[in-house]
Amino acid sequence: MPNPTAAMIVIGDELLSGRTRDSNMFHLAGELTKSGFDLKEVRVIGDDRNVIMSTVNALRATHDQVFTSGGIGPTHDDITADSVAAAFGVAIDVREDARAVMQAHCRRLGIELNAARLRMARVPEGAALIDNPVSSAPGFTLENVHVLAGVPAIFEAMVASVLPTLVGGAPMLSETVRVDRPEGEVAGPLGRISEAYPELSIGSYPFLIHGQFGVNLVVRGIDRQILDSAVNELRAAFPRGPE
C-alpha cells in the first residue's frame, strides 16, 4: 500500500521578495519522510486571503495531510487563521480554551493579555489546538489541515506536537552512492540499473565542488534487502578510485 500523502503551504510575502530564506520546508520534509508520509508538493504563497483560501482548498482535497507555516501571529498581516476558517466555511473567534492558554502564558511572564495577544486565541470552530511549548500561542488542526507558526523554533516544536498524532506509513529508507565522475558518464549504466529495480527510486544529483563535477546517486525504497542489492550493483559499476 502506498504511504499517505502530504502537502505543505508556506505563507509569507517575505519569502517571495527574497528577504527571508525559508527553512521550514526542509525541516518538515525530513520529518515527514521519517514518519512514512510522502510529501508530494510544497507551495510558497503570499499573505493574500483569496490565495490562501484557494490553495488550502485545492491541496486538502488531493492530499491526506496538509501543513501550513506562517501568518498566525498577532499583527495585521497575520491572516492565515481567518483565511483557513474561510476556506472551510466555518466561523472564527477568540475561543475559551485558547484564551486560557494565552492567559496562563501572560500571567507567567507578568505581561498584559492585550488585544494583539488575544488575537492569537482566535481559532476556527471545530479545530483542535496544537501545543506550542515555545511561546504558548497555539496552532490548530481543522480536519486534515494543520496550521503552524512560521518562526522556525516554534514551527519545529509544533511539528513535534502534531506529527506523532497522525498515522503514517512505512518509513522510507535511503542510501547515497557518491561517484566522482561527471553525470554524463554515469547516466548510461545508471539507467540500466534503475530499470532493473522498479520498486526503488534512484535519483541522480550532480554537484560541482572546487571545479570538479560529481554525482550523488540516491537510492530510496522501503525494503532493506532490495535497497542493499541495488547499492552493491551501483558500487560495482562505479568503483571509487584510490583516495
Place this chain on the structure above:
Amino acid sequence: MPNPTAAMIVIGDELLSGRTRDSNMFHLAGELTKSGFDLKEVRVIGDDRNVIMSTVNALRATHDQVFTSGGIGPTHDDITADSVAAAFGVAIDVREDARAVMQAHCRRLGIELNAARLRMARVPEGAALIDNPVSSAPGFTLENVHVLAGVPAIFEAMVASVLPTLVGGAPMLSETVRVDRPEGEVAGPLGRISEAYPELSIGSYPFLIHGQFGVNLVVRGIDRQILDSAVNELRAAFPRGPE
C-alpha cells in the same frame, strides 16, 4: 501600473524527501525583486511528468514569466525538458544549435559526446537557448517559460543570462525597522501606521534570538519619499532603548 508577475517551479524528488535544501528559490526571489518582477508563487514538485505538465500549464497561463529549476541533466530522472515540451504540445529532439554547443564543450575538455551528454542537447521546437557559462549544457525559453538547471552555480549563471532579456517593472524598495519587543506589544500601533499607508506593504516578522523575542518590520514600496515617511513614523512609535 503593477509590476509584471512571476512564478517559479522547483523540480526534484530530493527536495520533497528532505535530502536536499533548496537554495534556488531564495536566489531567484531576490533577483526578481531587484529587476521589478513580482514573484507571486513557488511550487516545489517531484520528478513526475504529469505533475510537471499540469503545473507548467497552470502557472504559465496566470503569470507573466515562469522559471523552472532542476531536471535537465543527462540521467534517466531528468525529465523536465520532455515534460515542458509535452505541456506546450511541441516536439522535442536533439537540436543542431544545442548539439554544436555540447560538441564544442566536449572538444574543449577532451571528453566524449556520448548518448547521455547528447541528451542535454534535446530542446523543444521553437525554444530559444539559454547560455550556460559553467558547464555548457543549455537551458531554454519557450514563450514565457524559462527552463533552468538545478545545480545552484549553474542555475544562478542561467538566471544572470536570461533575466536581463526580460522587461521588468519598478524595482521594489525595502527598509527594515528592528524592534526589540515582542510582537504582541507592537501589533496595535503597527496596524494603525499600516492603515495610514495603503500604497506600502508593511510586514511584521517576529524572531526569537537567545530567548528574546523581537520583530523586524519590513516596509516595501516603489516610492522613496512615502517609504521614508512610514519608516520615520515606525521609528517614532518604537524608539530603540540604549544599546
